[in-house]
Amino acid sequence: xxxxxxxxxxxxxxxxxxxxxxxxxxxxxxxxxxxxxxxxxxxxxxxxxxxxxxxxxxxxxxxxxxxxxxxxxxxxxxxxxxxxxxxxxxxxxxxxxxxxxxxxxxxxxxxxxxxxxxxxxxxxxxxxxxxxxxxxxxxxxxxxxxxxxxxxxxxxxxxxxxxxxxxxxxxxxxxxxxxxxxxxxxxxxxxxxxxxxxxxxxxxxxxxxxxxxxxxxxxxxxxxxxxxxxxxxxxxxxxxxxxxxxxxxxxxxxxxxxxxxxxxxxxxxxxxxxxxxxxxxxxxxxxxxxxxxxxxxxxxxxxxxxxxxxxxxxxxxxxxxxxxxxxxxxxxxxxxxxxxxxxxxxxxxxxxxxxxxxxxxxxxxxxxxxxxxxxxxxxxxxxxxxxxxxxxxxxxxxxxxxxxxxxxxxxxxxxxxxxxxxxxxxxxxxxxxxxxxxxxxxxxxxxxxxxxxxxxxxxxxxxxxxxxxxxxxxx
Amino acid sequence: xxxxxxxxxxxxxxxxxxxxxxxxxxxxxxxxxxxxxxxxxxxxxxxxxxxxxxxxxxxxxxxxxxxxxxxxxxxxxxxxxxxxxxxxxxxxxxxxxxxxxxxxxxxxxxxxxxxxxxxxxxxxxxxxxxxxxxxxxxxxxxxxxxxxxxxxxxxxxxxxxxxxxxxxxxxxxxxxxxxxxxxxxxxxxxxxxxxxxxxxxxxxxxxxxxxxxxxxxxxxxxxxxxxxxxxxxxxxxxxxxxxxxxxxxxxxxxxxxxxxxxxxxxxxxxxxxxxxxxxxxxxxxxxxxxxxxxxxxxxxxxxxxxxxxxxxxxxx
Numbered sequence: 154x155x156x157x158x159x160x161x162x163x164x165x166x167x168x169x170x171x172x173x174x175x176x177x178x179x180x181x182x183x184x185x186x187x188x189x190x191x192x193x194x195x196x197x198x199x200x201x202x203x204x205x206x207x208x209x210x211x212x213x214x215x216x217x218x219x220x221x222x223x224x225x226x227x228x229x230x231x232x233x234x235x236x237x238x239x240x241x242x243x244x245x246x247x248x249x250x251x252x253x254x255x256x257x258x259x260x261x262x263x264x265x266x267x268x269x270x271x272x273x274x275x276x277x278x279x280x281x282x283x284x285x286x287x288x289x290x291x292x293x294x295x296x297x298x299x300x301x302x303x304x305x306x307x308x309x310x311x312x313x314x315x316x317x318x319x320x321x322x323x324x325x326x327x328x329x330x331x332x333x334x335x336x337x338x339x340x341x342x343x344x345x346x347x348x349x350x351x352x353x354x355x356x357x358x359x360x361x362x363x364x365x366x367x368x369x370x371x372x373x374x375x376x377x378x379x380x381x382x383x384x385x386x387x388x389x390x391x392x393x394x395x396x397x398x399x400x401x402x403x404x405x406x407x408x409x410x411x412x413x414x415x416x417x418x419x420x421x422x423x424x425x426x427x428x429x430x431x432x433x434x435x436x437x438x439x440x441x442x443x444x445x446x447x448x449x450x451x452x453x454x455x456x457x458x459x460x461x462x463x464x465x466x467x468x469x470x471x472x473x474x475x476x477x478x479x480x481x482x483x484x485x486x487x488x489x490x491x492x493x494x495x496x497x498x499x500x501x502x503x504x505x506x507x508x509x510x511x512x513x514x515x516x517x518x519x520x521x522x523x524x525x526x527x528x529x530x531x532x533x534x535x536x537x538x539x540x541x542x543x544x545x546x547x548x549x550x551x552x553x554x555x556x557x558x559x560x561x562x563x564x565x566x567x568x569x570x571x572x573x574x575x576x577x578x579x580x581x582x583x584x585x586x587x588x589x590x591x592x593x594x595x596x597x598x599x600x601x602x603x604x605x606x607x608x609x610x611x612x613x614x615x616x617x618x619x620x621x622x623x624x625x626x627x628x
Numbered sequence: 629x630x631x632x633x634x635x636x637x638x639x640x641x642x643x644x645x646x647x648x649x650x651x652x653x654x655x656x657x658x659x660x661x662x663x664x665x666x667x668x669x670x671x672x673x674x675x676x677x678x679x680x681x682x683x684x685x686x687x688x689x690x691x692x693x694x695x696x697x698x699x700x701x702x703x704x705x706x707x708x709x710x711x712x713x714x715x716x717x718x719x720x721x722x723x724x725x726x727x728x729x730x731x732x733x734x735x736x737x738x739x740x741x742x743x744x745x746x747x748x749x750x751x752x753x754x755x756x757x758x759x760x761x762x763x764x765x766x767x768x769x770x771x772x773x774x775x776x777x778x779x780x781x782x783x784x785x786x787x788x789x790x791x792x793x794x795x796x797x798x799x800x801x802x803x804x805x806x807x808x809x810x811x812x813x814x815x816x817x818x819x820x821x822x823x824x825x826x827x828x829x830x831x832x833x834x835x836x837x838x839x840x841x842x843x844x845x846x847x848x849x850x851x852x853x854x855x856x857x858x859x860x861x862x863x864x865x866x867x868x869x870x871x872x873x874x875x876x877x878x879x880x881x882x883x884x885x886x887x888x889x890x891x892x893x894x895x896x897x898x899x900x901x902x903x904x905x906x907x908x909x910x911x912x913x914x915x916x917x918x919x920x921x922x923x924x925x926x927x928x929x930x931x932x933x934x935x936x937x938x939x940x941x942x943x944x
Contacts, residue, residue, distance in 0.1 A: 155681060155899050155907055160673035266671065425864050426661030469900045478673040575656040595658050 157471075160478040162265045167256045169342065172204040175212055175365060176348035178219035179358025185211040191367070193341055196262035197475050197484040197519040205341050208364035213333075213373045216362040220304040220331040221379055223359030228301045228329035232288030239284035239326060241354040246277045249350065253343060257315055258475040260342040262484030262520070263438050265476050275600055276319040279618075282602035283323035286623055290328060293620050299627040301329030302405055303381030308371045308395075309344075310387045311337035311486050312441035312542075316600075317386050318344055320617045322361060328626035330382065331360045335374055337387075338367040339487045372398070380404060382626065386443070389540075389566075389611045407615030407625045409443065409607060411540040412568030414589065415561035416446030416597060417551075420455035422573035426595065428462045431546070434571060434597035436470060436524050439482055440544040441490075443612070444569035446597050448537060449526075449548045450557055456550055460528065468511040470524055482544060485520040494522050494543035501527045501536035506547070532563055540566070554579065558586045567609025571597045590616070638872075640837055641802075644795040651794060651833060657825035657861055666856035672896045679892070683927045686891040686919075687714060689909045690724040691749055691880065693917045694733075694944075695756075695848065701736045704729055706944050708740035715924050716942065718931075724920065725909040726779060730755070731772040738776030749779035749814070753804055756818075756847035758783035762800060769807040780808050781915075783816045783847060784831065790822070794834055801838035814842035814880055814913075817862075820852030825861050832865035842878035844915065853883025854915075856893060863901040876905065882915025888926040891919060 172190070174181040184190065187209025192201045208216070227235070246253065253276075254268040261268075290299050305325045309317035314336055325332050336344035348363045364370060368391070375383050376398050385395050386409040399406045416434045418427050434446025451459050475483035485491040502508045506527040515521040522543055530537050530547040537547045551557040561570055570589040572580050584592040590608045593599060600606070600618075607616035615625050640647040674682055692711045694703060708727050715721035726747035727737050734750050741748050750772035754760035760768075769780055782804050788796040805813050815835035819828050835843050843862055846853040859881045866877045879898075885891060891914060898906045906912050921941045929935050 155685070155895065155904075156678060157672065157674055158676045158678040160675050270671065422655070423658035423661060424655040426658035426665070429661055429665050478671070595661065 176363040187211045207366040219359035236287035243280035264480040264483040279319040283327040287327040305382040306380040307334040311340040314340040315343040324622045333362045341365040408613035410613040414569040416571040417450045419574040420452040427573040430597040435546040491520040565611040568612035651830040691728045693728040704733045734775035750777040751781045753782035756849040781814045805839040812841040815840040816844045844880040846883040848883030854881030878911040880913040
């Protein structure tokens with residue numbers, strides 16, 4: 154009766170060059186003989202967007218050296234002067250937000266609705282927030298005269314390319330550090346556009362350096378002897394390798410790793426909003442969220458009601474062209490990730506869990522996976538234990554608050570959790586016992602620059618965001 | 629409604645305690661969540677063919693309304709004529725769903741609307757305050773029906789509702805429903821005065837249990853009238869009510885909906901909350917007076933490619 158006509162955002166607002174170099178010391182330079190090039194594709198169409206330089210060991214040396222040279226003058230600037238640059242960057246991000254949102258959706262596959270309404274506003278907010286701290290470091294609670302660490306090596310993932318960049322770069326610069334950042338090899342473009350924003354803001358050369366490349370580039374950067382601080386967001390497996398390589402050095406380390414968060418729904422929850430929260434918890438950004446609520450724990454007495462409502466709601470999710478303003482779920486970021494999601498889902502089905510997806514037509518080109526739930530899942534299923542990092546939800550049940558806590562905590566991870574109930578005292582009691590860095594009450598996947606974020610157990614250590622986020626960049 | 633469905637209706641008529649227990653046992657509404665959901669649906673982009681279909685549907689859903697102390701037979705005749713033929717220059721433009729007037733104006737409108745298929749709604753029951761004895765409300769209702777109204781918009785006693793006398797409100801609705809005879813009953817909850825979304829959900833269920841054919845947000849006479857989140861809560865209520873009882877109830881947001889853009893947001897809300905079954909003038913109405921001209925203006929823009937000035941559309 155009422156089908157939405159396609160409402161595509163124009164991609165002409167973004168001008169992608171055929172090839173990009175590395176951003177070192179304020180200039181774009183080609184990779185040295187030790188480096189190479191690679192291609193970045195649009196996951197929704199598999200179209201090649203640009204050719205990007207892959208930094209080799211020599212390039213990493215150059216970038217770290219540039220950051221080292223810039224560190225002295227940058228850290229010597231009065232905090233208020235550094236704040237001016239950060240404010241300027243934040244304002245340029247706002248001015249160019251439409252361009253950046255389209256770029257992010259092209260390179261990452263996430264729906265424009267999310268890049269436009271969630272990612273970009275948050276990216277600007279993190280820069281604004283840390284700009285405010287730059288001249289108030291002495292009042293942050295880390296001593297009267299906190300000092301920057303030096304050169305920060307930062308390696309970020311592909312799920313929120315620009316937002317992870319903001320989480321890393323904004324506090325580092327506010328505290329007086331200089332950075333060498335390596336974006337993920339499948340989503341390098343927005344970081345390179347950010348390099349251009351640094352130039353537009355007249356940021357002194359070398360304060361921010363962006364080197365692109367795959368895992369090897371990241372390893373070389375993290376292991377570089379002249380780096381003082383390593384910050385990594387990504388998989389637990391890589392996090393472990395980094396922890397090993399940093400062990401025994403004087404480098405400071407923060408890790409934001411995987412998760413298998415429990416989203417706990419009690420029978421007195423506001424059901425309609427809880428269902429929205431479940432959907433937002435696992436299908437936001439195609440489930441490519443380390444704090445995704447990938448384990449739904451429903452109180453048995455509300456199970457039928459919640460499942461009926463959830464399936465009804467999932468049937469309205471619109472999967473397709475990320476640039477269409479009406480798209481809810483975009484493309485899976487890469488063929489490799491799609492293969493991993495398929496593999497784990499097949500394991501779920503073969504282990505006996507019941508698999509369900511709403512009827513939805515997937516585009517023939519590109520990497521796609523329909524929103525999926527598994528019911529009848531138990532703690533013994535692999536899909537209840539391993540991070541899938543895709544739009545796949547495992548549904549488990551519990552009978553009492555204590556059982557909910559036990560099951561929620563029974564995971565090697567501890568990044569986030571959600572609690573849905575109308576009973577305030579229960580929310581507080583649960584939050585107290587859940588071993589997770591963030592506990593959301595009657596909401597899920599909400600981020601704010603003033604709020605610290607970070608994990609327990611194998612979800613990493615250290616906090617990003619808020620006053621705590623500064624601590625990781627100060628001595 | 630099937631026999632099995634009827635038997636699943638909660639038996640609440642017998643005691644004030646049962647009614648209260650039932651209403652307070654409904655799932656709560658999280659304010660932040662419901663407002664966020666309504667806002668996110670408000671960003672749906674409805675263009676070209678979808679927009680053209682939406683505009684015509686919205687026109688067919690309008691209850692063209694005049695509820696002024698200064699209403700005269702002349703004004704009501706003019707508005708009734710417009711309801712039948714909203715755009716005299718374009719015969720493809722559909723009629724609106726109904727005209728909505730005060731009881732005293734019902735016979736005037738009935739004369740113009742006879743045989744046109746446009747319904748005639750009247751706000752009876754001491755509109756807009758509802759602060760009158762029951763026999764006055766019933767007499768008001770019977771007069772309107774006798775005069776030719778086939779839809780009655782009644783207001784609930786918000787005072788009784790807010791003081792927890794749910795049984796009083798329930799009994800009043802039952803009595804008015806009976807006085808309506810075959811006329812459809814729309815129950816106005818005046819959500820702007822109910823204070824919380826929990827109350828909106830309870831009032832919705834209360835009205836439906838008592839026999840309402842439609843639940844309606846507002847009189848348009850208090851500062852806060854129809855909003856997207858309130859309408860969302862009411863749509864969830866009619867959806868859940870049908871699932872429980874098999875009986876479908878309509879929804880009518882009223883007051884403050886003035887632009888095509890606003891109207892389309894409501895259509896999106898229906899589409900994604902209750903679906904096709906409610907995307908029909910039998911089950912969804914807009915209570916509005918100035919919305920129609922904006923819909924006509926946008927409709928003309930889509931067909932001609934140009935915006936025409938207000939002078940190209942009739943005043944009333």
